[in-house]
Amino acid sequence: MASRMFIRSKSIAFNTLRTYSSSTKLVDVSINDKTGIATVTMQRPPVNSLNLELLTELNGALQDLGSKKIKGAILTSSLKTIFSAGLDILEMYKPKPERASAFWTSLQDTWLTLYSTPYPTVAAINGHSPAGGCLLSLACEYRIMVNNYTIGLNETKLGIVAPFWFVASMKNVISHRESELALTSGRLYKTDEALKVGLIDETAENKDDALAKAEKFFARFDAVNPIARLLTKQELRGETIKELEDRKQEDLDRFVGFLMLPAVQKGLDVYLQALKKKQ
Numbered sequence: 001m002a003s004r005m006f007i008r009s010k011s012i013a014f015n016t017l018r019t020y021s022s023s024t025k026l027v028d029v030s031i032n033d034k035t036g037i038a039t040v041t042m043q044r045p046p047v048n049s050l051n052l053e054l055l056t057e058l059n060g061a062l063q064d065l066g067s068k069k070i071k072g073a074i075l076t077s078s079l080k081t082i083f084s085a086g087l088d089i090l091e092m093y094k095p096k097p098e099r100a101s102a103f104w105t106s107l108q109d110t111w112l113t114l115y116s117t118p119y120p121t122v123a124a125i126n127g128h129s130p131a132g133g134c135l136l137s138l139a140c141e142y143r144i145m146v147n148n149y150t151i152g153l154n155e156t157k158l159g160i161v162a163p164f165w166f167v168a169s170m171k172n173v174i175s176h177r178e179s180e181l182a183l184t185s186g187r188l189y190k191t192d193e194a195l196k197v198g199l200i201d202e203t204a205e206n207k208d209d210a211l212a213k214a215e216k217f218f219a220r221f222d223a224v225n226p227i228a229r230l231l232t233k234q235e236l237r238g239e240t241i242k243e244l245e246d247r248k249q250e251d252l253d254r255f256v257g258f259l260m261l262p263a264v265q266k267g268l269d270v271y272l273q274a275l276k277k278k279q
């Protein structure tokens, strides 16, 4: 990507641990030379809502990492209390059909990239993570979440329906029964509740603690053959990936068609007004 800036800073004393860093406006990537761990940071204030531009940059960054020799990648946020507020509702509210198509395709592509990375992935969830934010973390292999935030697929609360691959992402992590209860009611779990049902793997005191715990997770693979690890991941995730690949166009048509329904637009309008009135 033309706007991407590459910096190699081996000789800079204060930054010796960040020998590779690539930063776009919305996504920062740094690779720690000592540990080989990449940190991918979403940085779209105020809430890291996922719009076309953020998704495109995120997908590009995750793909670039596939060609580097890294031990693993951590997905996190630059914001103090929010991992990601999910899809940018403004991308769905009164959309132009071409923009809505490009937007949804970028979400599908980002999920496909993240769900199938050759390198291990951890979501360091350092803040609230509703809907699309939860989806991104579900696509990672391991989730570590800072205490006292919320996570879940709350689509029904907005009057919208989580597509089959959102549902599959959830069902591949927690039980079918728990998924049904959570998705139909649009439940957002607090960190400790999410741990109890297995939606997250570990809790953390703060972001630094989450990053340190992520490093320990990657260390589990020190004694594991990387090819065997990757083939096993592919075996476990392949069916879900193939289903979206096979049904990509159908899913896109459904999304765009769904957005054009007056009842859906009305629901989004009410939700947006409620968000704004909150203050």
Ligand SMILES: CC/C=C\C/C=C\CCC/C=C/CC(=O)SCCNC(=O)CCNC(=O)[C@H](O)C(C)(C)COP(=O)(O)OP(=O)(O)OC[C@H]1O[C@@H](n2cnc3c(N)ncnc32)[C@H](O)[C@@H]1OP(=O)(O)O
Binding pocket: 046, 047, 049, 081, 082, 084, 085, 086, 087, 088, 089, 090, 128, 130, 131, 132, 133, 154, 155, 158, 160, 161, 162, 163, 254, 255, 258, 275, 276, 278, 279
């Ligand atoms: C058969 C059917 C088939 C197919 C259907 C197809 C498709 C439908 C499925 C589509 C899937 C959608 C998944 C999603 O991700 S939808 C988005 C869901 N997100 C949310 O519900 C989160 C909403 N936000 C919040 O709860 C809070 O903002 C949050 C807890 C994240 C942070 O709270 P905080 O108090 O810190 O900030 P706020 O004051 O609330 O927000 C600051 C400003 O940001 C705006 N905002 C917040 N979230 C969003 C968002 N997701 N998109 C756009 N804008 C957002 C908020 O309005 C504030 O704006 P201003 O008032 O400052 O202008």
